[in-house]
Amino acid sequence: xxxxxxxxxxxxxxxxxxxxxxxxxxxxxxxxxxxxxxxxxxxxxxxxxxxxxxxxxxxxxxxxxxxxxxxxxxxxxxxxxxxxxxxxxxxxxxxxxxxxxxxxxxxxxxxxxxxxxxxxxxxxxxxxxxxxxxxxxxxxxxxxxxxxxxxxxxxxxxxxxxxxxxxxxxxxxxxxxxxxxxxxxxxxxxxxxxxxxxxxxxxxxxxxxxxxxxxxxxxxxxxxxxxxxxxxxxxxxxxxxxxxxxxxxxxxxxxxxxxxxxxxxxxxxxxxxxxxxxxxxxxxxxxxxxxxxxxxxxxxxxxxxxxxxxxxxxxxxxxxxxxxxxxxxxxxxxxxxx
Ligand code: TYM
Numbered sequence: 269x270x271x272x273x274x275x276x277x278x279x280x281x282x283x284x285x286x287x288x289x290x291x292x293x294x295x296x297x298x299x300x301x302x303x304x305x306x307x308x309x310x311x312x313x314x315x316x317x318x319x320x321x322x323x324x325x326x327x328x329x330x331x332x333x334x335x336x337x338x339x340x341x342x343x344x345x346x347x348x349x350x351x352x353x354x355x356x357x358x359x360x361x362x363x364x365x366x367x368x369x370x371x372x373x374x375x376x377x378x379x380x381x382x383x384x385x386x387x388x389x390x391x392x393x394x395x396x397x398x399x400x401x402x403x404x405x406x407x408x409x410x411x412x413x414x415x416x417x418x419x420x421x422x423x424x425x426x427x428x429x430x431x432x433x434x435x436x437x438x439x440x441x442x443x444x445x446x447x448x449x450x451x452x453x454x455x456x457x458x459x460x461x462x463x464x465x466x467x468x469x470x471x472x473x474x475x476x477x478x479x480x481x482x483x484x485x486x487x488x489x490x491x492x493x494x495x496x497x498x499x500x501x502x503x504x505x506x507x508x509x510x511x512x513x514x515x516x517x518x519x520x521x522x523x524x525x526x527x528x529x530x531x532x533x534x535x536x537x538x539x540x541x542x543x544x545x546x547x548x549x550x551x552x553x554x555x556x557x558x559x560x561x562x563x564x565x566x567x568x569x570x571x572x573x574x575x576x577x578x579x580x581x582x583x584x585x586x587x588x589x590x591x592x593x594x595x596x597x598x599x600x601x602x603x604x605x606x
Contacts, residue, residue: 276309277308277415278308278310278412278414278415278416278446279301279311279414279417279418279451280311280312280408280417281311281418281419282313282315284314284315284316284318285315285335286322286471287472288336288479288480288481289336289479289480290477290479291469291477291479291520291552292420292458292459292468292477293420293480294480295453295459295520295523295524296420296421296453296456296458296459298340298345299343299456300418300451300453300456301343301345301350302344304418306349310349310350311350311351311353311412311414311584311587312345312350313352313353313355313358314333314353314354315355316329316355317355317365318355318404321401322386322390322398323393333354334570334573334574335563337354337573338563338566338573339559339563341576342558343559347576347579347580351584352576353577353581353583354577355408357585358411358581358588360411360585360589360591360592361404361407361408361411361588363407364407364411364588365400365404365407367407368404368407368410368437369403371437371440372400372403372406372429372433376402376429376432377399377402380401380426380429381425382422382426383399387399402426402429402430403433406429410430410446410448411587411591411592412584412587412591413587413591414446415448415449416448416449417430417448417449418450420453420456420457420458420459422458422468427448427449427450428450431449441598441599442598444591444594444598445591455523456519456523459516459519459520460512460513460516461473461475461477462475462476462477462478462495463476463495464476465513476495478490478552480563481560481564482560484553484557487552487556488546490549491548491549491552494517496517496541497512497514502540503536503537503538503540504532504533504536504539504544506518506529506532506533514541514544517548518532520548521547521548524551524552524555
């Protein structure tokens with residue numbers, strides 16, 4: 269068969285522009301998106317609707333949404349080869365999100381770790397959206413009939429719920445949705461905070477968080493101060509249980525240099541943390557430098573970014589509309605005559 273006619277498998281993922289992109293987002297997600305072979309049909313978006321579950325400064329949200337697009341492109345996502353768009357520009361997400369709410373159980377939503385974490389952190393604003401968030405995420409994925417969802421470890425639970433919702437819906441109405449699979453990297457799927465290696469790196473903990481747009485001096489400082497461990501051994505060995513700080517730095521170093529854990533242990537054998545920490549910092553600085561420079565250049569080019577997200581939303585809407593129409597028909601909504 270002609271290669272052109274073979275339908276490509278679909279990859280889809282998104283990141284909330286609720287803060288600037290950090291090293292966890294990069295190593296756990298975007299880096300892998302950019303490395304995916306070209307035989308996939310790829311959709312990547314800014315999950316701006318999802319950010320509304322926590323109060324946002326409107327001006328900042330707008331700035332971060334387009335800055336995130338610039339960072340996606342700077343990380344290697346070519347807009348000619350990937351469909352890049354803003355979630356809110358494709359209204360089918362909100363529409364299918366509502367429908368899937370009606371096929372998602374209270375008990376399932378109550379078990380979601382992210383809901384438990386966020387509701388504990390934002391006790392003054394435990395809103396309905398925070399609770400039903402996974403149904404919108406399921407809509408994001410199922411609208412595009414995605415085969416794979418490349419995410420970090422923390423999103424596995426939401427991806428599994430998406431599968432359950434898809435299977436439930438298909439059992440009720442016949443084949444409607446592709447049942448997707450999470451696609452989680454072997455290294456980098458759970459990057460921990462530099463200041464507290466017991467919790468994952470997150471924008472809500474700026475001290476231990478490395479941002480893609482941090483300047484080299486800032487990066488060097490953060491890595492120099494990274495918490496290692498208090499044992500007397502002080503050697504570079506991958507032991508997440510007893511040396512979580514060191515294990516996290518080894519993981520970061522491995523992810524940016526492509527070296528195996530064994531090679532890294534050999535490289536720093538007998539050298540101690542005083543040599544190891546700055547070396548990790550330096551490797552991260554060199555990885556992020558071209559990304560930051562390219563993103564800064566693009567953030568200034570508003571017309572270009574607007575063109576990219578306009579084209580992206582048009583392509584995405586075309587696919588999303590097809591699935592939504594199928595869903596409306598299956599569940600018994602009267603077809604729109606205009
Ligand atoms: P979000 O915005 O919290 O994170 C975006 C991506 O970054 C990964 N990630 C990490 N990976 C490794 N180490 C870390 N410390 C780390 N922190 C974050 C996440 O696993 C994720 O892949 N609900 C999603 C956004 C979303 C989505 C979707 C994703 C909305 N709709 C549809 C996939 C498909 C979220 O809050 O990710």
